[in-house]
Each structure stands twice: as structure tokens, then as C-alpha cells.
Amino acid sequence: MSGPSVLAAALQDVLIEPAPGFEVPSIDWAGIAPNLILMLGSILLLTVVSVLKRRVPSWFAPVWTISAAVAAGCAVVPLWQRFADTGPETLVGGAVGLDGFSLFATVVVCIAVVFVALLLADYLPRESLESPEWYVLVLLSASGAVTMASADDLIVLFVGLEILSVAAYVMTAMHRRRVTSQEAGLKYFVLGAFSSAFLLYGIALTYGATGSTNLAEIQAFLAGDVVTQNALLLGGLAFMLVGLGFKVGAVPFHSWAPDVYQGAPTPISGYMAGAVKLGAFAALLRVFVVAFGPAYRQEWQPLVAVLAVLSLVVGAFAAISQTNVKRMLAYSSINHAGFILLGVLAASAAGTESALFYLLAYTFMAAGSFAVVTVVGRTGEHRQSLEDYRGLASVRPGLALVFTVLLLSQAGVPLTVGFLAKLYVVTAAVESGFDWVAVVAMLTAVVSAFMYLRIVATMYFADAPEGAPALRIPAATGVALGLSVVGVLLLGIVPGPVSDWANEAVAQLVVAAP
Amino acid sequence: MFTFGDSWYLVLAAIIFAIGAVGLIVRRNPLVMFMCVELMLNAVNLTFVAFGNLLGDVGGQTVVFFVLVVAAAEVVVGLAIIVAIMRRRAEANADDVSLLRG
Amino acid sequence: MSNPLSDFLRDYLTVGIFGSLGFVLVGLLLFIAWLIRPDRRQAQKYIAYESGVDPIGDMWSQTQVRYYIFALLFVMFDVEAVFIFPWATQLEVFGWFGLVEMTLFILILLLGLVYAWRKGVLKWA
Numbered sequence: 001m002s003g004p005s006v007l008a009a010a011l012q013d014v015l016i017e018p019a020p021g022f023e024v025p026s027i028d029w030a031g032i033a034p035n036l037i038l039m040l041g042s043i044l045l046l047t048v049v050s051v052l053k054r055r056v057p058s059w060f061a062p063v064w065t066i067s068a069a070v071a072a073g074c075a076v077v078p079l080w081q082r083f084a085d086t087g088p089e090t091l092v093g094g095a096v097g098l099d100g101f102s103l104f105a106t107v108v109v110c111i112a113v114v115f116v117a118l119l120l121a122d123y124l125p126r127e128s129l130e131s132p133e134w135y136v137l138v139l140l141s142a143s144g145a146v147t148m149a150s151a152d153d154l155i156v157l158f159v160g161l162e163i164l165s166v167a168a169y170v171m172t173a174m175h176r177r178r179v180t181s182q183e184a185g186l187k188y189f190v191l192g193a194f195s196s197a198f199l200l201y202g203i204a205l206t207y208g209a210t211g212s213t214n215l216a217e218i219q220a221f222l223a224g225d226v227v228t229q230n231a232l233l234l235g236g237l238a239f240m241l242v243g244l245g246f247k248v249g250a251v252p253f254h255s256w257a258p259d260v261y262q263g264a265p266t267p268i269s270g271y272m273a274g275a276v277k278l279g280a281f282a283a284l285l286r287v288f289v290v291a292f293g294p295a296y297r298q299e300w301q302p303l304v305a306v307l308a309v310l311s312l313v314v315g316a317f318a319a320i321s322q323t324n325v326k327r328m329l330a331y332s333s334i335n336h337a338g339f340i341l342l343g344v345l346a347a348s349a350a351g352t353e354s355a356l357f358y359l360l361a362y363t364f365m366a367a368g369s370f371a372v373v374t375v376v377g378r379t380g381e382h383r384q385s386l387e388d389y390r391g392l393a394s395v396r397p398g399l400a401l402v403f404t405v406l407l408l409s410q411a412g413v414p415l416t417v418g419f420l421a422k423l424y425v426v427t428a429a430v431e432s433g434f435d436w437v438a439v440v441a442m443l444t445a446v447v448s449a450f451m452y453l454r455i456v457a458t459m460y461f462a463d464a465p466e467g468a469p470a471l472r473i474p475a476a477t478g479v480a481l482g483l484s485v486v487g488v489l490l491l492g493i494v495p496g497p498v499s500d501w502a503n504e505a506v507a508q509l510v511v512a513a514p
Numbered sequence: 515m516f517t518f519g520d521s522w523y524l525v526l527a528a529i530i531f532a533i534g535a536v537g538l539i540v541r542r543n544p545l546v547m548f549m550c551v552e553l554m555l556n557a558v559n560l561t562f563v564a565f566g567n568l569l570g571d572v573g574g575q576t577v578v579f580f581v582l583v584v585a586a587a588e589v590v591v592g593l594a595i596i597v598a599i600m601r602r603r604a605e606a607n608a609d610d611v612s613l614l615r616g
Numbered sequence: 617m618s619n620p621l622s623d624f625l626r627d628y629l630t631v632g633i634f635g636s637l638g639f640v641l642v643g644l645l646l647f648i649a650w651l652i653r654p655d656r657r658q659a660q661k662y663i664a665y666e667s668g669v670d671p672i673g674d675m676w677s678q679t680q681v682r683y684y685i686f687a688l689l690f691v692m693f694d695v696e697a698v699f700i701f702p703w704a705t706q707l708e709v710f711g712w713f714g715l716v717e718m719t720l721f722i723l724i725l726l727l728g729l730v731y732a733w734r735k736g737v738l739k740w741a
Contacts, residue, residue, distance in 0.1 A: 018711035025713075047727050050734035155577055162584045166591050173595045179602060185595045190547050193588055194538055197554035200581065201531055204558050208524075208565035213573065579698055586695035590688045597684060 025093040031079065032096055034072040034106045035146045038113075041068030042139035049132040061132040062121040062476070068139055069113035072146075076103050076110075088508055094214050095153045097286075100505030101356070102150030105282045108360045109145045112274035113138055115367035115480050119267035119374055122474035126379055127265075129175065137174075138271065141167035145279035149286070154203045154213040157283050161199070161247070164279045165192050168272060172264040178381065184263025191246065191256040199243025205236030215291040222295035237300050240287060241307075247280035250341060251310035254334050258318075261330030262384075266377060269326065270370030273333045274363035281340055281359055289347050290509055297347045301434075304345045309440050311338030316444035319451045326373050326384045328451060329366075332410060335448050336362050339425050342441055346428040352506040354424035357499055361409075361421040361491060368406045368484025372399060375473055383468075389455060391464025396471050400459045402481050407456055409488045411449040417491035424499070523564035531557035544596050548589055555585045685737055696725055 018024055029036065045064050049056050080103050083089075088099035096102075116138055124130045140163060147160030169192060173185020207213050209232035210221045242253065249257035261269045288300055315335030322328045340362075343355025376392070376399075377383050393400035409416035422445060429438045473481070491498055534553030541547055559578045566574020663670070703710065703718050710717075732738060 018713050019709040022709045022711070022713075043724060043727055046731055050731045053734065155580055159580055159584065162588065166587055169591055169595065173598060176598075182595065182599045182602070186544060186592075186599060189588075189592045189595055190538070190544065190551075193548075193551040193592065194535070194554075196584075196588070197531075197534070197551060197558065200555065200558045201561065204561040204565065204577075207562065207574065207577075208568070211569050211571065213577070576702075579702070582698055583695050586691055590692055593684075593688065 028091045028098075031082075031089070031091045031098045032150075033075040033079065034103075034110075035096075035143055035150065037068055037072040037075055038109075038139050038143040038146060041065070041071075042136050042143060045132060045139065046136045049136075056132070058125070058130060059121075061135040062117045065117040065135040065139055066114050069110040069117070069142070072142075073107055073110040076106055079103055084504070090152050090216065094216065095156045096147075096150050097152040097215075098150070099509050100507070101282070101286070101290075101352070101509050102146070104356050104502060104505040105149030105278060105359075106146050108278050108356075108363055109142050109149070109275050111360075112271055112278070112363050112367065113142045115274070115363070115371075115484070116267050116271040118476045118480040118483075119270065119367075119371055121476040123265065123267050123374055123477075126474075127175065127177075127381075129265075134171065134174065137167040137171050141171070141271075142275060145275045145282075148279040149282035151283070151286065152215050154206065154215065154287070157287070158196075158200060158203060161279065161283065162196065164276060165196065165247070168192075168268075168276055171268045171271075172260055174268075175265045178263075178265075180263040181265060182263075184260045187256055187263075188260040195243045195246030195253065197243075198239050198246070202236045202239030202241070202243055205232050205239060207236075209233035209236055215286065219291045219294065222292065233296070234299060237288075237292065237296065238303070241300065241303055244280055244284045244287070245307055248277055248284065248337050248340075249311075249334050250307040250337050251314040251334060254311065254314070254337075257334055258327050258330040261333065262324060262327045266326065266370050266374040266381060269330070269373075270367045273329075273366035273370065277333070277337065277340075278359045278363065281344070281355060284344055285352050285355060289344060289352055293347050301345060301347060304341055305434060305437050308338050308341035308345055308437055311335065311341060312441050312444040313338075316447040316451070319448055320454075322451075323386050324384050325376075325386055325389060325455060326370075328386075328455070329369055329373065332448055332451065333362075333366065335444060336410070338444070339422055339441060342425040342429040342434070342437060345434055345437060346425075346432040348428060348432055349503075349506050349509075350431060351425070351428035352509070353499070353502045354421070354428045356502045356505065357424055357495075358421040360498065360502075361417040361488070364484045364487040364491070365406055365410050365418060368402065368481055368488065369410070371477055371480050371484065372403045372406070375399065375471065375477060378469055378471070386455065386458055387465070388468070389458045390462035392459040395464050395468075396473070399471070399473060399481075402485050403459065404456050405485050405488060407452040409492065411452040412445050415489070415492050417488050417495070420492060420495050420499075520564050520568040523560060523567075527557045527560040527564065529557075530554075530560065544592075548592055552585060552589065555581055689732060689737065693725065693729070696721075 041064065045061060045068075049061065079098060080100070083098060083100055083103060088097065090097050117135060120134055120138070124134060144160045144163030144165070144167065148157055148164060149160075151157035151160055169185055169189045172188050173182045175181035203213060206218065209230055210218045212218055212221065246253040246256070261272065264272065288304070289297075292300060311334050315331050315333070315338055319328050319331035319335065322331060336358075340355050340358050343351040343353075343358060345351065346354070373384065374381075376388055392403070405416065409418035412418045412422040422441070426438045426441055429435075429441070531554050534550040534557060537550035537553065538547050541550065559581050562574045562577045562581070564574075566572065566577075699721065700718065703714050707714065
């Protein structure tokens with residue numbers, strides 16, 4: 001508020017006062033600081049590097065990006081204090097929510113940005129693709145993800161989704177020399193636009209049924225509504241579920257995911273598995289659990305249960321038959337999406353909390369795993385098949401060990417974060433009475449464990465092929481690998497602080513089941 | 515006198531949306547697929563305006579601005595991707611884009 | 617007077633009067649031009665006018681990719697203008713608040729233009 005009011009005082013003679021009937025919306029700049037830092041970081045980076053051009057050293061863009069992400073993460077700390085003191089607030093005329101949920105999601109997005117910036121710093125020179133636009137798009141899409149996660153209005157949510165998605169389409173297609181990258185970009189774009197239209201139609205129907213796009217108003221409307229079988233509202237729910245189902249890569253709306261993950265530049269695949277999934281799941285949780293949860297959970301829970309079961313089963317079984325490791329990880333991300341859907345399905349505080357924890361854990365696992373694929377792929381990313389991982393342990397024992405830890409974590413082995421993440425979501429689903437979905441989830445975990453162990457066995461028990469080019473682990477990638485393993489193990493052994501934090505984050509947001 | 519009620523606009527919008535959705539699934543030319551996406555988004559715009567009128571709420575109309583701008587941004591990016599692919603091959607056809615499968 | 621339909625039609629009448637005035641004005645100007653301009657017929661003058669460029673080949677020839685980038689830029693900036701019109705109609709109501717917000721908005725758009733300029737997109741060479 002201070003910015004505009006100082007300006008107003010200085011220019012009082014020149015500027016017209018707003019008409020008496022018009023209430024100037026108060027914009028709490030401090031409250032949206034993390035998002036502002038990411039967005040302004042993106043715009044300023046674009047301006048600075050385009051004006052200075054070649055005079056900008058090559059390290060500038062990645063350092064800038066990481067600094068912006070860290071700054072945005074630090075800006076969360078005072079806001080968290082404010083949230084702890086005063087509880088959830090809604091800012092900018094009811095459009096943006098300042099609550100634990102959005103703050104937690106912001107931190108996860110910032111972590112994903114740090115990882116992708118570290119990986120891109122080595123990847124882009126290797127592929128001769130260096131240009132600062134990559135980092136601009138990363139920051140922009142991060143801002144979109146944060147917008148989605150903190151949206152208190154369906155239209156803000158949609159705009160955030162589009163900022164996130166459009167930037168992701170471009171990054172997917174931005175590898176100039178790989179045809180697969182551009183193909184993946186086109187597929188992602190067409191199906192992404194298709195799903196956006198579905199989501200938007202769902203928003204329109206919801207608006208028609210409830211008279212508002214504001215989540216709080218929708219929640220209040222539903223709490224007072226006596227009509228339980230409103231066709232318009234059910235249609236809106238279904239369309240929104242389809243739209244967001246596409247974005248999270250849930251079966252049967254998953255067809256784009258393997259192609260896009262395989263075709264996209266590998267660091268970007270890791271980023272999509274982390275930040276893009278987080279944005280979509282945050283939207284799903286905010287809309288379905290928070291706004292539609294109290295009054296309408298009976299209506300959408302069966303649909304989400306079907307999505308969860310299909311994602312779990314298809315993700316696990318399709319991954320086994322793959323020979324391309326990047327594609328395996330893509331299918332495993334569909335399996336993971338099924339697990340996170342368990343947290344959504346629970347429609348409880350425990351479920352939301354476990355979904356947030358899972359998203360944080362998966363951000364670490366995905367960033368690290370795709371970092372390994374980046375390194376093993378070598379220049380041009382031609383070496384992605386399982387064959388190329390033969391004997392990795394004898395050539396690069398450290399890299400093989402890191403990959404093993406990350407894969408075991410994805411499989412859900414105790415002492416890693418993957419185990420706890422799976423445990424939390426399954427517990428939350430059982431508590432909400434979805435025992436059978438939880439059983440399916442645990443069975444598919446066994447199936448996908450087979451796939452992860454197959455990669456591990458290939459690395460350790462097969463002979464390295466002769467004449468493969470040397471494998472180099474650049475410094476920044478090494479840092480990213482180290483961070484991901486430390487994160488996976490630390491969160492797996494001492495989960496207390498973070499899971500408590502997730503617990504506090506959602507405690508006041510999710511209304512308990514009646 | 516016969517008048518068109520608000521529900522007519524909603525039905526029209528639903529039909530346009532369905533045409534767009536089906537068109538996107540059955541057509542193979544990326545440019546036509548983009549047009550179908552536009553059709554779907556504009557059907558949503560019509561729905562918003564009709565509901566806004568029905569509810570006497572100006573919010574339904576302001577949404578249209580955002581949808582318009584987002585649609586334009588999407589199409590600009592999509593066309594850029596198509597041009598990037600077209601520079602490699604003579605004709606852009608979604609069936610030709612098939613290196614990725616499995 | 618109280619009939620809403622006639623009010624409705626009266627709005628169209630205004631539009632109609634303006635439209636016919638436009639036609640009359642254009643016709644009048646063309647007529648005056650026809651009266652006073654010299655008339656020298658040449659074969660060159662009967663070629664289709666394409667912004668001063670000689671038409672070569674048939675009309676389905678490929679267009680330069682450069683045109684396409686201009687078109688994209690135009691679409692982007694043109695569509696953003698849609699936010700400016702509602703503000704302009706409510707200028708006095710929003711007062712300084714609207715001005716500050718719109719200045720920020722246009723500033724961000726200008727940064728996009730700066731990027732396009734520095735990328736050399738605006739130069740035809």
C-alpha cells in the first residue's frame with residue numbers, strides 16, 4: 001500500500017482522485033512478495049540480458065535464477081511468521097490466498113527452480129544451446145506455479161496455470177537440434193491447450209452454478225445450498241477434474257506425459273515432474289479439497305478414486321515394459337501421480353498434508369533422477385536406453401550409488417523419503433475409508449519396485465559396453481545430485497520438522513469432514 | 515413474441531465446445547487443431563457472458579478479457595512451435611510427428 | 617417513448633446515420649478526386665497493388681517467415697490492448713489508482729518490446 005500512496009501524495013495535483021463510490025483495492029505487496037520476486041526476476045533477467053547482450057557472462061543467468069529462487073524462498077519466512085500469528089488471509093481483493101499451503105508450495109517450487117538452474121548451467125553449454133531465455137522461462141513458469149498454488153479465485157488459478165504451461169510448452173520444444181524435442185513440444189501444446197479449455201469450461205459451469213469464481217464464496221455458497229443434485233455444478237466439477245487430470249498426468253489423461261517427458265530436454269523433464277506437477281496438484285487440492293471438500297466430497301471422491309487406481313496400475317505396469325530409462329521415469333511419474341491422488345482422495349487435512357509432503361519428496365527424487373539421465377545421455381542425449389546403464393557402477397561408482405538411492409526412494413524403501421511419502425498418503429487414504437485404493441497402491445508399489453530394481457541390477461551386475469564415450473559429471477550437476485541425495489536421505493531419516501511444517505500449513509485450511 | 519432465453523446461449527456454447535473438442539480429436543492438421551482450441555475457448559467465453567447476464571454479474575464479462583489474452587498467448591507459442599517443425603519438414607501433419615511412441 | 621424496442625432501434629438508427637454519412641463522405645471524396653486528377657493509362661497501373669512490391673508468381677507463393685514474426689508480435693500487443701479500453705472508459709472512476717496500474721502494465725509490455733527490438737526482430741535486413 002505504501003508504494004501507491006507515496007506516489008499519490010507526490011502527484012496529488014496532477015492525478016484525479018478515484019470517484020467516491022470506487023473502493024481502491026488494497027494490494028498487499030509484502031504478502032505476495034515470493035511470487036513478485038520470481039516474476040520480476042524473470043522480467044528483469046530478460047531485459048538485462050537483451051539490452052547488454054554479449055556483455056553478460058554466461059554464469060550470470062543461472063546465478064541470477066538461483067538467487068531469485070533463494071530470495072523467494074527466504075521471503076516465505078516472514079510471511080510464515082505472519083501466517084502463524086494471524087492465520088490464513090486472502091489478499092488482492094480475494095484473489096490470492098496467503099496461507100500455509102501456498103507458502104509450503106512456494107518453497108517446493110523454489111527448490112525445483114534451484115535444481116533445474118543447476119542442471120541447465122551444465123546442460124546448455126554441452127548441447128550448445130546457451131541462451132538466457134531458458135532461465136527466464138523457468139522463473140516465469142515458477143511464478144505461474146506459485147500463482148496456482150496460492151489462487152483463491154478460479155480465474156487467477158487459470159491464469160497461473162497458463163503462465164506455467166505456456167512456459168513449459170516452449171521449454172519442451174526449445175532443443176533446436178532434436179526433432180523429438182519439437183515433437184514433444186507440439187504434443188504437449190495441443191493436449192495442454194485442450195485440457196486448459198476443459199478446465200475453463202468447468203470454471204464457467206461452476207461460475208454459472210454458484211455465481212462466483214471466488215473459492216471462498218463458492219465454499220460459502222455450497223455450505224448454504226440445499227440443492228445437492230445440481231447438474232451444472234456436477235458438470236463443472238467433472239470438467240475441472242478432466243482439465244486438472246490432464247495437467248497432473250493422471251490416467252486416462254496421461255497420453256502426453258511419456259512422450260513429453262522423453263522428448264523434452266532432460267533437465268526440463270525433471271522440472272516438469274517437480275514444479276508443473278506441483279502447480280496442478282496444488283490447484284486440485286485447493287479447488288476440490290478446500291472449496292468443494294466440505295459439501296461435495298461425496299460427488300467427486302469416486303471419480304478421483306478411479307483416476308488414482310488407473311494411474312497407479314497403468315503407471316506401474318507400463319513402466320516395466322519400457323527400455324528407455326527416461327520413458328520409464330515418465331511412467332513412474334504417472335504412478336507417483338496416482339499416489340499423490342490418494343492424498344487428494346482422502347479429502348482431509350491429513351491427506352492434503354501428505355500430498356504436500358509427497359510433492360516435496362518427489363521434487364527431490366525427480367530432479368536427482370533426471371539429473372542422472374542428463375549425465376548418462378551425454379551430448380545430444382542419445383544414450384537413454386537401459387543398455388546404456390550397463391556396468392555404470394564400475395565406470396562411475398558414485399553416480400551409480402546416487403541413482404540407486406534415488407530409485408530406491410522412488411520405490412519406497414525405508415530410510416528414504418519415498419517410503420515416508422507413500423506411508424503418509426496411504427495412511428490418509430485408509431483413514432478416510434478408501435482401504436481398497438490403498439491396497440491397490442501398495443501392490444503397484446511392489447510392481448514398480450521391480451522396474452526400479454531392474455535399473456539398479458543393470459548398473460551393478462552387467463558388464464560395461466566397450467568403447468562408450470567417457471562420462472563426465474560437471475560441477476553444478478554434481479551439486480544438484482548431491483543436494484537431491486542429501487534431501488532424500490535427510491527427509492527420510494529426520495522427517496519430523498518438515499512433516500510438522502506441512503501439518504501446520506494445512507491445519508486451518510481444510511475443513512474436517514462433517 | 516418468441517425470445518431467446520439465456521439457456522439458448524448456453525446450449526449454443528455447449529455445441530460449439532463439443533464441435534471444437536471433437537474437431538481437435540479427429541483432425542490431423544495442427545493448424546486446424548489450433549482453430550478447434552480457439553473454438554473451445556470462445557465457447558467458454560460465450561458461456562461466461564451468458565452466465566454473467568443470467569446472474570446480473572459483470573464478473574462473467576471481465577473473465578472474457580483474460581481468456582482472450584491467454585488464448586492469444588497460447589496460439590502465438592503454438593504457431594512458433596509449428597514453424598520450428600515446418601522448417602525441418604515440408605508439411606506439418608500430426609501423424610508425421612511420430613518419433614515418440616512406446 | 618416507453619417502448620424499449622424503439623429505444624433499442626433508435627441506437628441502431630444512430631449507427632445507421634453515421635454509417636451512411638461515412639459512405640457519402642468517401643463517395644464524395646472519390647468523386648472530387650475523379651474530377652480533378654489527370655488520367656494517364658499505363659499497363660503498370662493495372663497490376664495488383666501489394667504494398668509497392670511487384671507481384672511475382674501466383675498468389676499461393678510462400679511468404680517470408682519474417683512476416684510471420686511481425687504478425688505474432690502484432691497479435692500479442694494488439695490483444696493486450698483489450699485491457700486498456702475498459703480502463704479508458706472508467707478513467708475518472710479509477711483515478712490515480714487506475715493510472716498507476718495501467719502504467720505498470722504498459723511498462724511490462726514495453727519491456728517485451730525492448731526484448732523484441734534487441735533481438736533484432738524489428739529490423740528488416
